[in-house]
Amino acid sequence: MSEKKQPHDVEDTGHEWDGIRELKNDPPRWWLIGYFLSPVFIVVYLILYPSIPLINDYTRGLLGWTQIDEYNESLAQLKIIREPFEKKIEALSAQEILSDSEMKRYAELSSKVTFGDHCGACHGSGGQGKPGFPILADDDWLYGGTLETIIETITDGREGEMPAFGDQLSEREISDLVAFVIASSKGERSPAGHDVFMGETSGEANCVDCHGEEAKGDHDMGSANLTDKIWRFGGSEEAIRRTITYGVNQDGKMTRRAIMPTFGTKLKESDIKKLAVKVWSFGGGQKPQEE
Ligand code: HEC
Ligand code: HEC
16 A cells, blocks of 8 residues: 555645544545446446346347246256165165165155145145144154054055934934043943943944044054044044044035045155154154064
8 A cells, every 4th residue: 555644745625624624535445446447347247147037038149048947957957866865765765765864864855845835735834734734743653653554655545434324313312422431532431331431321432443442543544542642533522522523534514534645646756755753753653563
């Protein structure tokens, strides 16, 4: 920089406030250079890049750069990075993916968007469930939480079926059953309701055929476990009465709707594998029965 002038050597504008004079110094050199270069930069930019909107078009710039091209290029790069992983996923079974920490991580991360697009609306973005749709992140399973059953659920869909008992059972029998279900969920006993449940009263309810002697449900048909506090359709007296009276996926407005759509035709096999690993890893995944 040039030698600094002392304030008294510099002309001032004649303005003075409390002894501070406004001097007529030239602006710094770097500032001036920037000042004169900026219009040059603007002109060069206008020539090289798309910039000025026209009526039906826009000036495209000599470089031919567009944001979409840039996006497509990075997408293509991403595909190149993913390709070996995707090939491996196709070749491996879901169980093998799960046992390989790198592939497991890839499966979980790369299925995030698929899960959000196809599953999140019903099951919540993290599998936390929503009213009327089961939680996937717990270890309470209707159909079982092994990789195999999860893949089966996603591929073929599920539709729980429970008959409507409203016409078959007396008011009394239904009330006893409601009391029985509530008691069971708390680990308590309810002898009157137990008799109805076992089909030992005149209405011959066959609850036991589907829910089992212990009322813990059966994964083969997705009959809910009645001995826990996790409810598919609500655990109030009213909600349980409605389920028993109108059944699940039967005719009529009051029946409970429980339909898990089929994804076997909508998603690739490898996408389903990745989703199964993701659902398993939400926390409730179970080991295969043999182990
Ligand atoms: C339209 C809503 C809907 C969508 C979308 C949906 N599900 Fe489901 N899902 C359900 C319902 C309802 C059930 C329970 C079925 C039943 O009660 O019989 C279910 C059950 C399941 C189960 C079985 C849970 C258990 O306890 O055994 C799994 C696993 C599952 N869904 C995974 C998925 C995945 C993965 C996707 C995305 C590919 C998905 N679902 C998309 C509604 C949906
Ligand atoms: C044909 C098999 C079948 C029979 C018989 C049956 N259920 Fe069910 N029940 C199911 C299925 C399947 C579900 C779970 C539906 C689902 O979530 O998809 C279910 C669900 C329920 C639920 C809802 C539990 C919750 O978490 O919200 C209750 C309560 C229930 N059953 C009670 C009974 C009682 C009481 C009887 C006897 C009167 C009975 N069921 C008979 C198959 C059956």
